[in-house]
Amino acid sequence: MLRAPAAPKSLYRHRNRHTGGERVTRTATRDNGRVTEQTQGAWADPGDDLVVRMSEVAVRRGRNELLSGVNWDVELDERWVVLGANGAGKTTLLRLAAAEMHPTTGAVDLLGERLGRVDVFELRPRIGFCSAALAGRVPPDETVRDVVVSAGYAVLGRWREEYDTLDHNRAEELLGVLGIAHLAERQFGTLSEGERKRTLIARALMTDPEMLLLDEPAAGLDLGGREDLVARLSWLAQDPDAPATVLVTHHVEEIPPGFTHLLLLKDGQTVASGLLEDVLTSENLSKTFGQELRLERSGQRYFAHRAA
Ligand SMILES: Nc1ncnc2c1ncn2[C@@H]1O[C@H](COP(=O)(O)OP(=O)(O)O)[C@@H](O)[C@H]1O
Ligand SMILES: [Mg+2]
Numbered sequence: 001m002l003r004a005p006a007a008p009k010s011l012y013r014h015r016n017r018h019t020g021g022e023r024v025t026r027t028a029t030r031d032n033g034r035v036t037e038q039t040q041g042a043w044a045d046p047g048d049d050l051v052v053r054m055s056e057v058a059v060r061r062g063r064n065e066l067l068s069g070v071n072w073d074v075e076l077d078e079r080w081v082v083l084g085a086n087g088a089g090k091t092t093l094l095r096l097a098a099a100e101m102h103p104t105t106g107a108v109d110l111l112g113e114r115l116g117r118v119d120v121f122e123l124r125p126r127i128g129f130c131s132a133a134l135a136g137r138v139p140p141d142e143t144v145r146d147v148v149v150s151a152g153y154a155v156l157g158r159w160r161e162e163y164d165t166l167d168h169n170r171a172e173e174l175l176g177v178l179g180i181a182h183l184a185e186r187q188f189g190t191l192s193e194g195e196r197k198r199t200l201i202a203r204a205l206m207t208d209p210e211m212l213l214l215d216e217p218a219a220g221l222d223l224g225g226r227e228d229l230v231a232r233l234s235w236l237a238q239d240p241d242a243p244a245t246v247l248v249t250h251h252v253e254e255i256p257p258g259f260t261h262l263l264l265l266k267d268g269q270t271v272a273s274g275l276l277e278d279v280l281t282s283e284n285l286s287k288t289f290g291q292e293l294r295l296e297r298s299g300q301r302y303f304a305h306r307a308a
Contacts, residue, residue: 049075051075051111054103055071056071057103058070058104067268070106070270074244075244077244079258082249082262083248083250084250088265097213099124125207128209128212129213139188142188143187143188147188148171151206178198178202179198183199192225194225197221212245217233234258238257247259252280253303253304259276262275264284
C-alpha cells in the first residue's frame with residue numbers, strides 16, 4: 001500500500017505565495033569555475049507569477065508547421081496537463097518551455113526572460129525537464145544517487161565542499177519522496193522503466209527548479225507503475241510549495257488528481273485551454289483526437305473510450 005510521503009519543506013526553496021514565503025531566486029553563474037548565489041526578496045508584483053508566456057508562437061521546420069498560433073500562460077501555482085495525439089506538437093511545446101529551442105515566430109517568455117534575449121545556459125538550471133531523450137543519455141553504469149546529485153553539479157559547476165553534503169541530503173530526500181531511496185546504489189541501467197522515470201523526476205527536482213516539465217513520464221509503464229507514478233505526481237501537484245508543473249501525455253488516465261489546467265493540442269494548434277474541469281470534455285477530446293470519444297470520470301480520475 002502506497003503512502004504519501006511528507007515532502008520535506010526544505011525541498012522547495014522557491015516557496016510561492018500560498019505559504020506567504022519569500023521567493024528565493026538562486027542564480028548560479030559560472031565565472032572562471034566559481035559559483036555565486038544571489039538571493040532576491042519577496043514577489044514584487046503579480047506579473048512575477050507568470051512562469052511561461054507564449055504569444056502567437058509558431059515553430060516551422062521546412063514545410064512542416066510543428067506549432068502555430070499558440071498563446072499560453074502558465075502561472076507558478078498552476079499544474080498543467082498538455083494532451084494531444086502523437087505528432088500533435090507536445091514535445092515541441094515543452095522544448096520551447098525548457099529553453100531547448102526557439103520559436104520561428106512569436107515570443108516565448110520564461111521566468112520573466114524573453115527567449116532570444118537571454119543566455120539559455122542561465123535559464124535552464126531554473127527549469128527541471130524530464131524526457132525520454134534525457135533517459136537515453138544517462139550512462140547505464142551510473143548509480144541512481146549520482147544521476148540525481150549530478151544535476152546539481154551540472155548546474156553549479158565546481159561547488160564548495162559544504163554544499164556537497166547539502167546536495168547529497170537533498171538527493172536523499174528526493175529519492176525518498178519518489179519512493180526509490182532503496183535503489184540509491186543501483187546502476188541506472190539495471191532499473192525498471194518505472195524506476196528510471198522516478199529517478200529522472202528526482203533529478204529534475206534536484207536543482208530546486210521554478211518550473212518542472214515532464215514529457216510523457218508514464219509512457220512504457222505497466223499498470224502498477226503508472227498508478228504509482230500518478231499517485232506521486234498527484235502528491236507533488238497538491239504540494240503548494242512545489243514548482244509550476246507541466247505534464248505532457250496522450251492518455252487522460254494519466255492525469256493526476258491535483259492538476260489544475262489543460263491544454264489540448266492538435267496538429268500544432270490549440271484546440272482548447274484553461275481550467276481542467278472546463279476544458280476536459282467529450283467534445284473537446286473528440287476534436288483533439290479526431291474521432292468520437294466519450295470521457296468518463298471516476299472520482300478524481302478520468303478515462304476515455306470511443307463512443308459506441
Ligand atoms: N526537426 C523536425 N523537422 C521536421 N518535422 C519535425 C521535426 N521535429 C518534429 N517534427 C514533426 O513535428 C510534429 C510534432 O512533433 P512533436 O512535438 O514531437 O509531437 P508530439 O510530442 O506531440 O508527439 C511531428 O509530426 C514530428 O514528426
Ligand atoms: Mg512527444
